Amino acid sequence: MLPEGTSGQERWPVAVLVDATRPGCARRLFGMALVERVLRALLEAGLEGVRVWLHEAGDASAVLPDDLWERLDLVPEPGEAPLAKRVTAAASRAEALLVLEGDAVIDPRLIRHLAASRGARALSADAPEPGCGSASAVLRLEGAPGEAPPSATLAELADEWVGSGSLAAGSLGAVPSHIQKLRRDLPAYVFRVTDDAERDGSERFLFRSNYKGSTDFLTKHVYPPLVWRMLQPLARRRIHPNWVSGFNVLITFAAIPLFAAGAWVAGLTLAYTMSVLDSVDGKLARLTYRSSKLGHVLDHGLDVVHPPLWYLAWAVGLGGGLWLDAVWWMTGAYVADRLVTEAFTRMTSGRSIHAWAPVDVRMRTFISRRNINLPLFTAGLLVGLPGPALLVVVAWQVATLAFHALRLAQVARDLRNPRGAA
Incomplete structure (x- = not known):
């Protein structure tokens, strides 16, 4: 300039x-x-x-x-x-x-x-x-x-x-x-940090402020203490968030052959580690002003690609057959669901389907996503019913697609006829 x-x-x-x-x-x-x-x-x-x-x-x-x-x-x-x-x-x-x-x-x-x-x-x-x-x-x-x-x-x-x-x-x-990125409303802020006590309070405030307004149950209610403890040393040592994202990519794909071989303990250990780190890299990037195009690709690209690969590996680990056929149908529903949510974002000029109305925010806590399906399948393994648990996961993905398709149709109708919107 x-x-x-x-x-x-x-x-x-x-x-x-x-x-x-x-x-x-x-x-x-x-x-x-x-x-x-x-x-x-x-x-x-x-x-x-x-x-x-x-x-x-x-x-x-x-x-x-x-x-x-x-x-x-x-x-x-x-x-x-x-x-x-x-x-x-x-x-x-x-x-x-x-x-x-x-x-x-x-x-x-x-x-x-x-x-x-x-x-x-x-x-x-x-x-x-x-x-x-x-x-x-x-x-x-x-x-x-x-x-x-x-x-x-x-x-x-x-x-x-x-x-x-x-x-x-x-x-x-x-x-x-x-x-928009956080699917939430947050008033703008400016404040001085004058001592170490205020520094600690401001870190807590910024940490909470960088959570998405609509997200799944584990991310919202279970993971925050773990993410907070992992985030602090990474930030102090100025570890770049892309290193965390890169490590997450490795363990995500390392879990696939373990699942396919039926090595459930090892596979689930990597899966839950990945699930927690998926919250760490984004927070680290935003809180240290180190967001990047590569980080966005690594983080969000991984979120889209890996779930059906895990589900297919679960079916293979259970012996294939009926389980594998069911997951192939689920994969089709998963892809269709992603297309519906993308269509909604385009139709509403950038607004997420998960933040359009209170009902969408509440449903985002439980809809079919990795952090809901993972504990469902884990529970099935623990009680000795992994196959039926996998079928529940498949059915929940189909139900999620149906709900999002309904919401797309409802909002499209309301946008065409604003006076008739509820």
Whole structure:
């Protein structure tokens, strides 16, 4: 993004000032310094290459990885002057300036919203949950906002300028709350992390916030404690989520010959390990801003491909015959079900069939998916009835297809005739 020359001074169309003058900017959250998280939130918001003035009192920039210097136009500057003076000076160098705190947790949706909007405003907010942070603010300036007394925090400065009428008061409610990837609504957030207790609370908040709004019973109610304990050391050691996804691919396919040979204990051990890790890699990617196209392919591609291969291996392990014939029919129902859910997403411009209405959210907890069929088959093995259990799995897949086909038809009818929708 190139500056425009104005009276011999560089004047940037959009720029960012990050106040990293407090020692807390180096506090680590999920293995990453808070100031680094703020800068990665800028990238997540789509501000690649933007000019960023990083005001520091010590060596805040020393903790930043090389890739941030390559992807952002970072300019460290001394931060000894009062905050209001520094903000006012930076505002004169940009058509629009976003001002962020370097020890804050900032929702990328909020940054994206302010960068795309027009008009100067200040947006202040308290922590979304007790114990996870302190009040913070984000400013969007279009020129110097006027005089202000020395203020210790951006939230105090925002209150001063809003109170004097220099800035309009923004609202978190103006930021779209729906997160398509997570099939849920979550209000945007911004808050400072001022001590280790708030750091722990903010990690818990972010962890919970990154769960999908509609998912299966195991993922929602059983796995979270396991995922939390696995996620922490991986994040602190900065293990890339793609390594977790790659390992998951290996154990997923390693389970197939074990199932086919009837080695149920070994196969199920790998299967349940894979099932837990399938929650770990996505959380790790989102919480450390390391999502990638390869990770998406590994994670979601595996989710689609492997279930019918496991079911076929179960049938082979049981001796084939009737069981194998049933699973071939189930595979057809599985493919048809995936086509129906994809058709629904296309018909509704990106909305998931699992999040359209409360009934769909509730049904997603129990519909035929790996994490429902796996315990059903395991229970059958434990009671000595694996064959009948496999037939239950087949029947449940057919029932799931019928339910999704019905929902597709109902929603298609409602979209054609909105007045008749319930």
